[in-house]
Amino acid sequence: MASDGGRRRNGRGASAAARAAAAALAEITGRRTETVLGVRREEDGWSVLVEVVELSRVPNSTDVLGSYRVTVDRDGELTGYERVRRYQRGQTGGEEP
Numbered sequence: 001m002a003s004d005g006g007r008r009r010n011g012r013g014a015s016a017a018a019r020a021a022a023a024a025l026a027e028i029t030g031r032r033t034e035t036v037l038g039v040r041r042e043e044d045g046w047s048v049l050v051e052v053v054e055l056s057r058v059p060n061s062t063d064v065l066g067s068y069r070v071t072v073d074r075d076g077e078l079t080g081y082e083r084v085r086r087y088q089r090g091q092t093g094g095e096e097p
Contacts, residue, residue, distance in 0.1 A: 012076055014039045014046065020076030021048035025068055028078065037067060045073040054086065063089040 012020070022033040031052045038049040048070045055064035067085040072078055 012046075012074060014041070017046035017072055017076060018048050021046065021070040021072045021078070022050050024072065024076075024078040025050050025052065025070050025081055028081070031066075034065060042071065045071060045079065047071050049084075061090045065089055 018036045018039050022036055025031075026033045029052065031054060034051040034053055036048060037051055040047045050068050050070050052066045052068055053063055054066045057063050065087055066083050067087075068081050068083050070078065070081040
């Protein structure tokens with residue numbers, strides 16, 4: 001099952017899955033990914049929470065961001081995504097579901 005570095009046999013590690021999820025989300029939405037907020041191993045791959053800039057504003061502290069839950073399989077292929085939260089960059093509170 002799990003071996004060193006959070007890898008599964010015949011699978012990818014958490015950091016590779018996070019990179020693949022962020023890249024796939026940027027490609028499909030056409031939006032710039034800001035950061036990876038979390039990674040969780042799932043039965044058939046990975047669930048990755050990615051922050052995306054949905055609307056750039058001046059000053060950038062008023063940008064509108066979105067948190068997306070992205071799922072990728074063990075090979076790093078996108079299997080689904082959904083926006084779980086939308087907020088202004090400087091906003092505090094409102095933890096993820």
